[in-house]
Amino acid sequence: MDAALLINAIAELIGDAGHVATGALSPIPMAASMLARRRSGGKMRVTVLGSRRNSRFTGGAKELFDSAAQGRIDVFFLSGAQIDGEANINLLSIGDYEKPKVRFSGSFGSPYLYMLVPRVILFRPEHDRRALVPKVDFISAPGWSEPEVYRPGGPAALVTGKCLFDWRKDERRFALRSAHPGEDAASIRAATGFDYAEPATVPTTPVPDAALREEIRDLVRSEVAEVYPRFAEEFAV
Amino acid sequence: MTESLQELVARIPDGAMLVVPPDYSGVAIAATRALVERGVRDLHVVASPSSGIQSDLLIAAGCVRTMEAAAVTLGEFGVAPAFNAAVRAGSIRMLDSTCPALHAALNAAEKGLPFIPLRGLIGSDVLRHRPDWKTIQNPFSDTPDPIVLLPAIRPDIALFHAAAADREGNVWVGRRLELSVMAHAARQTLVTVERVLDTCFFDREELVPGVLPSLYVTAIAVAERGAWPLGIDEEYEPDAEAQARYARGALFMETV
CATH class of the missing domain: 3.40.1080.10 (Glutaconate Coenzyme A-transferase)
Structure with missing residues (x-):
């Protein structure tokens, strides 16, 4: 897995958002947010859960959620042990809820933030049919809601170790946006357990050059290591 | 002390x-x-x-x-x-x-309230497995607007x-x-x-x-x-x- 490529790709998806926040277990989204902030000339506000350097909240742990409900956070990141073709995510368990085969840590803030933050970028580095499934075993957070449900937020894109997908809200499905080097339409189709739209020719995800890789390494050392020491250590080698 | x-x-x-x-x-x-x-x-x-x-x-x-x-x-x-x-x-x-449900339910207790409403959650299996959480129609809205109530913790x-x-x-x-x-x-x-x-x-x-x-x-x-x-x-x-x-x-x- 080319972590620098993913960090660069996510930074481009973040674009020129005003306020980006990252949650638990999110070293690559955090690095991408740091890169996007640098590209904004420092204008972009980034809030990293668990960080002292990169949090300007004073209201305690609830402030992230309160500010999200008010529309003060533009971009957030979520993942899933399973993600399905309707963008439902499962962070909780595999198998029966009462007697799970595999149990994960829990749904964190996903049942709330997925519905309230306008652009949620899904990130799942492992791209295979166990992760990208026809139907999740447990809906930690739904990909879409009935029209009467208050929902200003939702998925914007899905980033994996093989490709980028856009989310098409009107069609309620993903669309392949680009394939990472070494992948093509057929290899991605073979590794994906749900159906999605696909362009006639599939572009290649941009590959960072040496200078950009050095810049990303520097950001991981100087910023990400505070919250994710293990990730930073492994990234350095 | x-x-x-x-x-x-x-x-x-x-x-x-x-x-x-x-x-x-x-x-x-x-x-x-x-x-x-x-x-x-x-x-x-x-x-x-x-x-x-x-x-x-x-x-x-x-x-x-x-x-x-x-x-x-x-x-x-x-x-x-x-x-x-x-x-x-x-x-x-x-x-x-x-996370926000726990923060909100503790916040309700801080205020001495029996419950507190919270956005999001609807459609999640987390809600489905919490019979102690209740979904009601927003009493201040004339149009359909379901919202979840959480008991105070x-x-x-x-x-x-x-x-x-x-x-x-x-x-x-x-x-x-x-x-x-x-x-x-x-x-x-x-x-x-x-x-x-x-x-x-x-x-x-x-x-x-x-x-x-x-x-x-x-x-x-x-x-x-x-x-x-x-x-x-x-x-x-x-x-x-x-x-x-x-x-x-x-x-x-x-x-x-």
């Missing part, structure tokens, strides 16, 4: 509802070990909103009947092994929640670790206001601190926003490095090596 760790944890009866903070916020690990040694049983542990090594230790030692959390995880170091095994075996009752005891207390028993929590929320919501609050300072935090205006007043504090014990192997702001960093050792399955209570 302070008491021993053993006296502090003796205030936590079997069956208590105990609220604890997330790993980055000031976790009373030394007190948790004392609690395990005391052999407490049937705790209902509420993570505010997630928990790691602390809850895993309590579960491993058979102290927990009910775990209520948005997540139980060792973070970068992997799954919480005892928690994971207990859920799969069905040996603890798991109340799966979500009023813990028996809040337990956390902080850098310092002053001579009046006020506790410095700094930016970790989630600790104050826990204390406001709980009937009793037990705090371990690195040290007690012969000063009054209220004499220094710039400190006041980060102070939990003694009004909310039941008892304090001094426990140097009381959050280890987790860290505490401006005191010491988390000990990555010790956490990795725990995650690999080395039994914490025996190896340290």
Whole structure:
């Protein structure tokens, strides 16, 4: 897995958002947010859960959620042990809820933030049919809601170790946006357990050059290591 | 003014509802070990909103009947092994929640309210598995607008670790206001601190926003490095090596 490529790709998806926040277990989204902030000339506000350097909240742990409900956070990141073709995510368990085969840590803030933050970028580095499934075993957070449900937020894109997908809200499905080097339409189709739209020719995800890789390494050392020491250590080698 | 760790944890009866903070916020690990040694049983542990090594230790030692959390995880170091095994075996009752619901339900208790509404949640299986949460029509809306109501969480005891207390028993929590929320919501609050300072935090205006007043504090014990192997702001960093050792399955209570 080319972590620098993913960090660069996510930074481009973040674009020129005003306020980006990252949650638990999110070293690559955090690095991408740091890169996007640098590209904004420092204008972009980034809030990293668990960080002292990169949090300007004073209201305690609830402030992230309160500010999200008010529309003060533009971009957030979520993942899933399973993600399905309707963008439902499962962070909780595999198998029966009462007697799970595999149990994960829990749904964190996903049942709330997925519905309230306008652009949620899904990130799942492992791209295979166990992760990208026809139907999740447990809906930690739904990909879409009935029209009467208050929902200003939702998925914007899905980033994996093989490709980028856009989310098409009107069609309620993903669309392949680009394939990472070494992948093509057929290899991605073979590794994906749900159906999605696909362009006639599939572009290649941009590959960072040496200078950009050095810049990303520097950001991981100087910023990400505070919250994710293990990730930073492994990234350095 | 302070008491021993053993006296502090003796205030936590079997069956208590105990609220604890997330790993980055000031976790009373030394007190948790004392609690395990005391052999407490049937705790209902509420993570505010997630928990790691602390809850895993309590579960491993058979102290927990009910775990209520948005997540139980060792973070970068992997799954919480005892928690994971207990859920799969069905040996603890798991109340799966979500971070904002825990914050909101504690906030309701702070206000003395029986319940509080919260956005989001609708369509999530977390809601489906919580029969104690209710969805109603927003009574102030003329158009369909379902919204979820959560019962207040009023813990028996809040337990956390902080850098310092002053001579009046006020506790410095700094930016970790989630600790104050826990204390406001709980009937009793037990705090371990690195040290007690012969000063009054209220004499220094710039400190006041980060102070939990003694009004909310039941008892304090001094426990140097009381959050280890987790860290505490401006005191010491988390000990990555010790956490990795725990995650690999080395039994914490025996190896340290």
